[in-house]
Amino acid sequence: MKHIILLLAVIFAGLTNIHSQDSQSSLNYDDLKEKLEKSNKALDNPKKNADPKFWIERGKLFQDIADVNVQFLRMGLSEKEITLFCKEPKEKKTEGGKDLYIYDRFIATFKNGKLESWKETQTIVPKPLEESFNCYKKAVELDTEKKYDKKIGEGLKSLKSLESKFAINSYGQEDLAGSFGYFKNIVDIDEMKQVNVVDTGIIYNAGLTAVQAGQYDEAIKYLNKAVSLKYLGDPGLYANLKKAYLAKGDSAAALNALKQGIVAFPNDISIIIELINYYITAGDKNAALEYLAKAKQNDPKNRSFYYAEGALFDKMGSVIDTKITELSDAKKAELSQLEDNKKAEFKKTGNNIQKYKPIDDKYKKLKADVEDKYKVKEDSLQRLSSDAQSKAVEQYKQAIEVDPTYFDAYYNLGVLFFNNGVKLSDQAGKEIDDKKYEEKKNASDEEFKKAVPYMELAYETNQKSKGNPIDIKKNRDIVLDVLKSLYYRLRMDDQYARIKKLQEEAQ
Secondary structure (H helix, E strand, O other): OHHHHHHOHHHHHHHHHHHHHHOOOOOOHHHHHHHHHHHHHHOOOHHHHOOHHHHHHHHHHHHHHHHOOOOOOOOOOEHHHHHHHHOOOOEEEEEOOEEEEEOOOEEEEEEOOEEEEEEEOOOOOOOHHHHHHHHHHHHHHHOOOOOOHHHHHHHHHHHHHHHHHHHHHHHHOOOHHHHHHHHHHHHHHHHOOOOOOOOHHHHHHHHHHHHHOOOHHHHHHHHHHHHHOOOOOOOHHHHHHHHHHHHOOOHHHHHHHHHHHHHHOOOOHHHHHHHHHHHHHHOOHHHHHHHHHHHHHHOOOOHHHHHHHHHHHHHHHHHHHHHHHHHHHHHHHHHHHHHHHHHHHHHHOOOOHHHHHHHHHHHHHHHHHHHHHHHHHHHHHHHHHHHHHHHHHHHHHHHHHHOOOOHHHHHHHHHHHHHHHHHHHHHHHOOOOHHHHHHHHHHHHHHHHHHHHHHHHHHHHHHHOOOOHHHHHHHHHHHHHHHHHHHHHOOOHHHHHHHHHHHHHHO
């Protein structure tokens, strides 16, 4: 909602002046009802109906009707000011941390002493601004000699101010579809030749509220229009355009929107982050790393970039480890098939023991070839996995260097080493050779020892956090579970007992 309010600060400055003038002669609800009744009756008069001036006056009447209840209201109005303009409300109450001032025909909502929005509870007609616009369009249609272009233009500009006022109010009420409708009307008003202005901020607001209202076709229309007009008021334009395209299932257009954003705002961190997230989601690690490098260059003190790169390398290492497991399974299957083939070939000889050795020698050679083939692939993948993991560790540590209270970086480092330890422990359990078992068991313990300090720091950092209590509790429980497992595996009984006690106290 910040973008909308900032973009229309100038409009509201103008509206404040309008209201100050109106306060000298307020609109009268009952008078306007009577005027509308007379105007409605005049619709049956062919002469009036065909007169552009009648429709201009009717358009102005609907504007007054729209404004009658809220003519003195503006965003940011103080509680003291509203009582000056509208007298004391008939009732005051507080809901959800907001103060409600209840009047006969509207309710004003204040937050921190400032008007946030209003809601009309009684109106003369349901959609007076829509009626007003239709009247001006009718006047244009009838004014074939263009005698009233100036008056129509003045009326439309006045209508535009009211549309802006109601657009912001709808946004404050989180009526996003309603807010979009008002912004769309303003764009339509601007496009009429009697006004003929291009307001890129309003066009962007129309697109932004359309995205937030889930009207993605409309969002794409207005946001692209803002792009074509080179709107530079908010880099978020391109993130919103990406969101609209993704909602429509057009990932290519979404990516192109972000690339357009980089051209328009080459050093904007928010767009770079959007591109990083896009490529990470798409699985394009190289492109993600390219934009991460740029992001770090632009904002070297942003811990999130180092963490994101660490997580990316961490994920890459996990993907490679999965490929190693798949390769190992494939090797076992191929060796098993060779063994079955050897047995079948030997069986064809009638299990003639004299013919066994040449068959056995043949399959030993075939198995050796398979072992060599897979070893080359496995060694290559192991190097890639080790390299990815080293880079992940490096980036996580960089994130901690930037922010020593970064829970996620401590936790991920602890998990990385813990998982290494579990993997080596599993491998050790499959070893028959005692020496190889001891080697892998010792290597496993070393990884567990590396995990311990990071998990302890994750625990300490989480306990000092002032974040969401639910998240803090969740993080605490997970970290304590990992620490308990680590101390159990390392046979550190005193530390195991300490963690167990912490868990009991946390219940």
